[in-house]
Amino acid sequence: MSLNILFTISEVASFAKTGGLADVGEALPKALKKLGHNVIVVMPRYYEINKDNLEHIPGALSVPMGKMGEFFAGVYKSFLPNSDVEIYFIDYEIFFGRKGLYTSEDGYSYGDNDKRFIFFSKACLELCKKIGFKVDILHANDWQTAAIPILKNTRYKDSFKDASSVLTIHNLQHQGYFPKDDMDVLEIGWEHFNPYEMEAFDAINILKGGIFHADAITTVSKKYAQEIQTKEGGFGLDEHIRAHNYKLYGILNGVDYTQWNPKRDRYIAKNYDVDDMSGKVECKKDLQEIFNLPKSSKPLIGFVGRLAEQKGIELIAQAMNDLLHLDAQYVLLGRGEKWAEGFFSDVARRFPDRFACYIGYSNELAHKIEAGSDLFLMPSLFEPCGLNQIYSLRYGTLPIVRATGGLDDTIENFNPFTKRGTGFKFWEASRNALFNTVKWAVDIWKNDKEAIKKMQQEGMRKRFSWENSAKEYEKVYERVKK
Ligand code: ADP
Numbered sequence: 001m002s003l004n005i006l007f008t009i010s011e012v013a014s015f016a017k018t019g020g021l022a023d024v025g026e027a028l029p030k031a032l033k034k035l036g037h038n039v040i041v042v043m044p045r046y047y048e049i050n051k052d053n054l055e056h057i058p059g060a061l062s063v064p065m066g067k068m069g070e071f072f073a074g075v076y077k078s079f080l081p082n083s084d085v086e087i088y089f090i091d092y093e094i095f096f097g098r099k100g101l102y103t104s105e106d107g108y109s110y111g112d113n114d115k116r117f118i119f120f121s122k123a124c125l126e127l128c129k130k131i132g133f134k135v136d137i138l139h140a141n142d143w144q145t146a147a148i149p150i151l152k153n154t155r156y157k158d159s160f161k162d163a164s165s166v167l168t169i170h171n172l173q174h175q176g177y178f179p180k181d182d183m184d185v186l187e188i189g190w191e192h193f194n195p196y197e198m199e200a201f202d203a204i205n206i207l208k209g210g211i212f213h214a215d216a217i218t219t220v221s222k223k224y225a226q227e228i229q230t231k232e233g234g235f236g237l238d239e240h241i242r243a244h245n246y247k248l249y250g251i252l253n254g255v256d257y258t259q260w261n262p263k264r265d266r267y268i269a270k271n272y273d274v275d276d277m278s279g280k281v282e283c284k285k286d287l288q289e290i291f292n293l294p295k296s297s298k299p300l301i302g303f304v305g306r307l308a309e310q311k312g313i314e315l316i317a318q319a320m321n322d323l324l325h326l327d328a329q330y331v332l333l334g335r336g337e338k339w340a341e342g343f344f345s346d347v348a349r350r351f352p353d354r355f356a357c358y359i360g361y362s363n364e365l366a367h368k369i370e371a372g373s374d375l376f377l378m379p380s381l382f383e384p385c386g387l388n389q390i391y392s393l394r395y396g397t398l399p400i401v402r403a404t405g406g407l408d409d410t411i412e413n414f415n416p417f418t419k420r421g422t423g424f425k426f427w428e429a430s431r432n433a434l435f436n437t438v439k440w441a442v443d444i445w446k447n448d449k450e451a452i453k454k455m456q457q458e459g460m461r462k463r464f465s466w467e468n469s470a471k472e473y474e475k476v477y478e479r480v481k482k
C-alpha cells in the first residue's frame with residue numbers, strides 16, 4: 001500500500017551536508033519513492049542554499065513559538081536531483097541565514113539551536129497543513145527533528161490523529177539537551193516535563209522525548225541498536241532506550257552507487273572495476289601527485305571524516321609516531337576539532353614524504369581518496385553505521401576498522417587461514433590495538449598479494465543497496481501505521 005511519508009531531516013547531501021546524515025537524507029527518500037510511496041522531504045533553507053534555484057511557494061507559513069510569539073517563514077520547493085521526490089525548504093533568515101548548519105566557524109554550537117530546531121520541527125507540521133499533505137508517516141531524524149513525534153502526540157494531536165511517527169537515531173551523542181523554559185516554546189504542557197518523557201537533570205532532552213513518543217525508533221545498524229542499550233554506548237539514555245526497545249529496529253544504511261562507484265566515478269583519474277583494476281593504480285598516482293607524496297609503491301592509507309572524538313582521531317594522534325615508522329604513506333581529509341586540525345597539519349609539515357592532509361571539506365577529494373588509497377582507516381570509538389568503510393569496499397580499498405556499530409556489521413575480519421575477509425578489525429580502543437592492526441594490514445599488503453586481491457574482490461562484489469534498506473523501513477511503517 002502506498003503511504004504518504006513526510007521525511008524531515010536537517011541535512012540533504014545535494015543541498016547542505018556535514019556528514020552521513022545528509023547522504024541518508026538524499027538516498028532513502030528516493031528509494032522509498034521507488035517502492036511506490038509518496039515521499040516529501042523537508043529541510044531548513046540554510047544560507048548556503050541558493051534561493052534562486054528554488055521555486056518560491058507564495059504566502060508565509062505561520063509557526064507558533066509559544067511565549068516567543070508567532071513567526072512567519074518562507075517556503076521554497078525543489079526536487080531531489082535525478083528524481084521526482086519533492087523537497088521543501090523552510091526559510092527563516094534569523095535562524096538559518098548563517099554559515100554553519102549547527103556550529104559557528106570557530107566550532108561552537110549556536111546558542112539558539114533549541115529555538116532553531118523546535119521552530120523547524122513545528123514548521124514541518126505547519127507545512128503539511130498548508131499544502132494539504134495528508135500524512136501517514138512522520139519520519140524524523142536525530143534530535144533536530146525529534147520534537148516532531150512529541151508535537152504530534154500533544155500540541156498537534158488533532159491535526160495529525162491519522163499519522164504515525166518513526167524516529168531514526170543516527171547518532172546518540174547529540175540529544176538536544178536544553179533549558180526547561182523551552183517547554184513553553186514547544187507548548188506541550190508541563191505535565192510532559194517528567195523523567196519518563198522530556199526531563200533530564202532539570203532540563204529538557206528532546207531526543208529522550210522523541211524516543212518516548214515515536215511509534216517506532218530505528219537506528220542505522222543492528223549492532224548499534226544493541227550498543228545504545230548499554231551503559232558504554234547509551235550516552236545516559238540506555239535505560240530509557242531499554243524501556244522502549246520493544247519498538248526499536250536496526251536498519252543498516254545503503255550506498256548510493258550512482259555516486260560511489262569506481263566504474264563511473266567522474267571525480268577519479270581513471271575508472272576501474274573488479275575485472276580490471278589497472279585504473280586503481282592510476283588513481284593512486286594521481287592522489288600521490290595531488291598531495292605531493294613520492295610516487296612509491298608503499299601502501300597508501302586514507303582517512304576521510306569529521307575530525308571529532310567519535311572518529312577515534314585521538315587514537316590516531318597517539319599512535320602517530322609509530323604509524324610514521326611503518327613503511328606506508330598516509331592521506332587524511334577532514335575538518336572539525338581545532339586541536340586535531342593543528343596536529344595533523346603539523347605532522348604533514350614535518351613528514352611531507354609520508355603524511356599529507358587537507359583540512360577542509362571536499363567531496364571530490366573524498367572520492368579520490370577512496371579510489372587512490374590501498375587501505376582505509378576508520379578507528380571510531382563508536383559508529384552508528386559509517387558510510388566510508390562501505391564506500392571503501394566498493395573501491396577495493398581495504399578498511400581497517402574498530403569493531404563497533406556499523407563498522408562491525410559491514411566488515412569481515414581477514415582470516416589468515418582461509419585468506420577470506422573484507423578488511424582488518426580491532427576491538428580495544430587503544431593506540432596499541434590500532435597500531436598493531438595497521439601494521440598487520442601493511443604486512444599482509446606487502447607480503448601476500450594473493451590474499452589482498454581476494455579480499456578486494458570480495459569487498460567490491462558486495463552490495464549494500466538502499467532498496468533493501470527501504471524495504472526494511474517499509475516494514476516498520478506498515479507495523480505502526482494507523
Ligand atoms: P558521519 O555521518 O558520522 O560523519 P559517515 O561515515 O556516515 O560518518 O559519513 C560521512 C560522510 O561525510 C561521507 O559521505 C564522507 O565522504 C563525508 N565527509 C566527511 N568529512 C568529509 C570531508 N572533510 N570532505 C568531504 N566529505 C566528507
Ligand code: GLC
Nearest residue numbers: 020021170220383384385386
Ligand atoms: C551519523 C553517524 C554515522 C552514520 C550517519 C548516517 O552521522 O555518525 O555512523 O553513518 O549518521 O546514518
